[in-house]
Amino acid sequence: MSDRGYLWLALVFYAASCVLTVFRLRKSRLLPALQHLNSIAVIGGLTLHTVFLLLRGHHIGRCPLTNPFETTVFLAWGAVLFYLLIGPSYRVSFLGAFTAPLVLVISLVALLGLDDTRRPPPVQPIPWVVESHKPISLLACGAFGLACVVGGMYLMQERQLKTRRLTPAFLQMPPIEQLDVINFRLIVLGFGMLTVGMVGGMISYRIVGHWTTPKIVWAVAAWLIYALLLVARRMWSLRGRKIALLSMMSFAFVLVTFWGVSLLSSLHRGTP
Amino acid sequence: MNLITIGLNHRTAPVEVRERMAFHRAALGEATCLLLGATPLYEAAILSTCNRVEIYGLTGDLVRASAAMRRFLHEHHKLTENVESHLYEFRDRECIQHLLEVACGLDSMVVGETEILGQVKEAYLAAQQAGATGMALNRLFQKAFAGAKHIRTTTAITRGSTSVGSVAVDLAEKIFRDLGSRTVMVLGTGEMSEATAKALRNRGAGSIIVCSRTQERAETLANQLGGRAISYSQWPTEFPGVDIVISSTAAPHPIVTAEKLTPLMKLRRQRPLFLIDIAVPRDIERACGELENVYLYDIDDLQQIAQQNIAAREREIVACRALIAEHLDRFIVWFGSNRGALEKRYAKRTRGASLPREAHTHAS
Numbered sequence: 001m002s003d004r005g006y007l008w009l010a011l012v013f014y015a016a017s018c019v020l021t022v023f024r025l026r027k028s029r030l031l032p033a034l035q036h037l038n039s040i041a042v043i044g045g046l047t048l049h050t051v052f053l054l055l056r057g058h059h060i061g062r063c064p065l066t067n068p069f070e071t072t073v074f075l076a077w078g079a080v081l082f083y084l085l086i087g088p089s090y091r092v093s094f095l096g097a098f099t100a101p102l103v104l105v106i107s108l109v110a111l112l113g114l115d116d117t118r119r120p121p122p123v124q125p126i127p128w129v130v131e132s133h134k135p136i137s138l139l140a141c142g143a144f145g146l147a148c149v150v151g152g153m154y155l156m157q158e159r160q161l162k163t164r165r166l167t168p169a170f171l172q173m174p175p176i177e178q179l180d181v182i183n184f185r186l187i188v189l190g191f192g193m194l195t196v197g198m199v200g201g202m203i204s205y206r207i208v209g210h211w212t213t214p215k216i217v218w219a220v221a222a223w224l225i226y227a228l229l230l231v232a233r234r235m236w237s238l239r240g241r242k243i244a245l246l247s248m249m250s251f252a253f254v255l256v257t258f259w260g261v262s263l264l265s266s267l268h269r270g271t272p
Numbered sequence: 273m274n275l276i277t278i279g280l281n282h283r284t285a286p287v288e289v290r291e292r293m294a295f296h297r298a299a300l301g302e303a304t305c306l307l308l309g310a311t312p313l314y315e316a317a318i319l320s321t322c323n324r325v326e327i328y329g330l331t332g333d334l335v336r337a338s339a340a341m342r343r344f345l346h347e348h349h350k351l352t353e354n355v356e357s358h359l360y361e362f363r364d365r366e367c368i369q370h371l372l373e374v375a376c377g378l379d380s381m382v383v384g385e386t387e388i389l390g391q392v393k394e395a396y397l398a399a400q401q402a403g404a405t406g407m408a409l410n411r412l413f414q415k416a417f418a419g420a421k422h423i424r425t426t427t428a429i430t431r432g433s434t435s436v437g438s439v440a441v442d443l444a445e446k447i448f449r450d451l452g453s454r455t456v457m458v459l460g461t462g463e464m465s466e467a468t469a470k471a472l473r474n475r476g477a478g479s480i481i482v483c484s485r486t487q488e489r490a491e492t493l494a495n496q497l498g499g500r501a502i503s504y505s506q507w508p509t510e511f512p513g514v515d516i517v518i519s520s521t522a523a524p525h526p527i528v529t530a531e532k533l534t535p536l537m538k539l540r541r542q543r544p545l546f547l548i549d550i551a552v553p554r555d556i557e558r559a560c561g562e563l564e565n566v567y568l569y570d571i572d573d574l575q576q577i578a579q580q581n582i583a584a585r586e587r588e589i590v591a592c593r594a595l596i597a598e599h600l601d602r603f604i605v606w607f608g609s610n611r612g613a614l615e616k617r618y619a620k621r622t623r624g625a626s627l628p629r630e631a632h633t634h635a636s
Contacts, residue, residue: 027428161447162561164573166580171432171442177449177544237541240565 003055006048007073011107013045017100024097025169042096046080053077061121065134068262069116074135076106078142090182092174098149127207133200136193137219141254143190147183148251151244154179158241180240183247184233191226198223218261222254273614274334275367278341278359279326282381285358293349295320301402303348308404311340314618315409317399321391323381328371330408334363368412368603372596375420376429384429384585389420408614411606419599429588432581436464436574437471440548444472444516447544447567451477457514458482459507460521461489464550468518473497483507512539516546519555530559537563
């Protein structure tokens with residue numbers, strides 16, 4: 001089986017989790033068995049997802065972030081990873097259930113539409129600063145992706161509270177204030193990592209001596225957007241629905257421009 | 273050997289009859305012993321709550337037992353009028369099914385309420401301690417408890433609050449991360465606001481401020497809730513620090529308006545605010561609910577949610593009945609195969625052997 005086969009298999013697991021989610025949302029009773037099944041589906045998906053990244057990395061002899069396909073898959077992997085790190089500590093039910101659909105969509109776009117030209121292994125070993133700044137920045141995006149999921153959950157619960165129309169799953173979902181806090185913490189975490197990634201990028205430039213302009217523009221734009229989001233929350237006490245909505249829009253913007261930029265830089269790379 | 277139930281409940285008898293038929297909790301064991309002495313029952317238990325009085329028994333002669341149980345109910349409570357028309361009777365299969373339904377809360381006024389299971393347990397314990405239960409009723413009640421537990425956890429029969437106060441608490445728990453650090457303000461005292469405030473307190477609400485036009489009433493309620501009372505004129509100054517407001521004043525016009533609330537929300541740095549308006553006419557302008565991070569529920573909203581929850585529970589009854597049928601069948605099989613053993617066990621007693629509980633009856 002090719003390494004992409006493992007990713008397809010991972011998507012089967014994520015899709016199973018999505019189906020379970022839809023089912024759970026329509027029931028008012030707690031279904032512990034389904035909850036466990038959902039965790040198994042997400043963990044199974046993440047394991048296969050990781051197998052793909054390891055195989056690919058082994059194959060190309062470096063971090064598998066050499067083309068738009070690989071970077072996108074890595075970003076989705078980051079979101080699931082953050083879910084597994086954060087989910088248990090906050091005991092947020094349904095977080096995994098909502099993460100799976102996002103990861104599924106992002107990975108499907110990657111598998112079906114993004115360039116996957118494999119690069120030959122590097123001739124010389126790459127310095128660790130150069131090698132690590134990319135995964136750190138992309139993990140930051142994973143955190144932003146999960147913040148987007150939490151924001152979506154917030155909007156769902158908030159809407160029910162405002163319209164006073166409660167769905168069967170209302171009582172099982174976490175309180176909106178908690179979703180607000182998790183959203184904030186994820187953005188702080190992502191922002192910190194993105195900052196580290198960008199500093200790493202600057203150091204890499206000194207070592208390698210060249211850069212790809214679109215990627216830098218993209219990174220700076222993402223950094224500015226999330227910086228603004230944090231300022232809005234702290235200084236202008238923007239809270240709740242608006243922040244949730246902004247965090248979703250920011251992630252959508254970052255993701256779409258990321259794909260655009262990846263396309264641009266692979267074109268850029270294509271020309272000698 | 274047959275099982276029999278005779279009793280009445282909130283559907284068959286008005287409260288005036290039910291209150292006269294009720295057995296004292298403390299005297300339940302004694303009454304059970306008297307019952308065994310007065311009727312041809314080998315085993316018996318009396319369930320008595322504010323909504324029902326029922327006798328469960330094991331007998332070898334259904335016709336005589338039925339008549340004697342009815343007589344016992346009349347004589348024990350010294351009734352002058354006839355309550356026959358309020359009584360229902362179930363035998364064997366129906367009797368077992370009835371107990372299962374009662375234990376699950378299917379037969380309760382509010383479907384799925386959980387208090388009843390505790391009351392059935394109490395009734396059983398009282399009968400057991402009085403030595404009135406044996407092989408059949410012990411098994412019947414224990415299987416009913418297990419069945420009720422199973423049905424409660426696998427269906428949604430107990431899900432969703434069914435009273436205004438508990439619906440309000442549910443909503444508060446879906447807005448705030450922890451109620452322990454929240455301040456509740458009770459504006460105007462009344463039965464409903466008191467119940468809601470108590471429900472919040474029981475679920476761990478941090479501090480409670482009570483404010484009423486009559487200072488005395490505010491202080492009484494504040495003492496009850498473990499909060500503090502403030503004078504009516506003080507409420508606007510305390511308002512910015514409050515997270516949950518329960519309002520039930522007799523004011524003819526809204527006392528909280530969107531116009532007044534907007535600057536206060538800025539002061540609170542847009543922290544969520546939960547407004548519960550149980551006054552009629554309403555105390556809080558409807559437009560307040562449209563402000564960012566403000567959640568407003570009036571009495572109609574809360575009642576509607578409670579009604580929806582009751583309806584949802586009622587939709588679960590079918591699923592419950594299916595599970596009850598399983599438990600019922602299992603018990604019937606056991607009962608069928610142990611009939612002989614029960615007959616043998618109680619054969620001696622029918623011949624008039626001296627019984628310890630008869631001695632007990634005479635002593636009391």
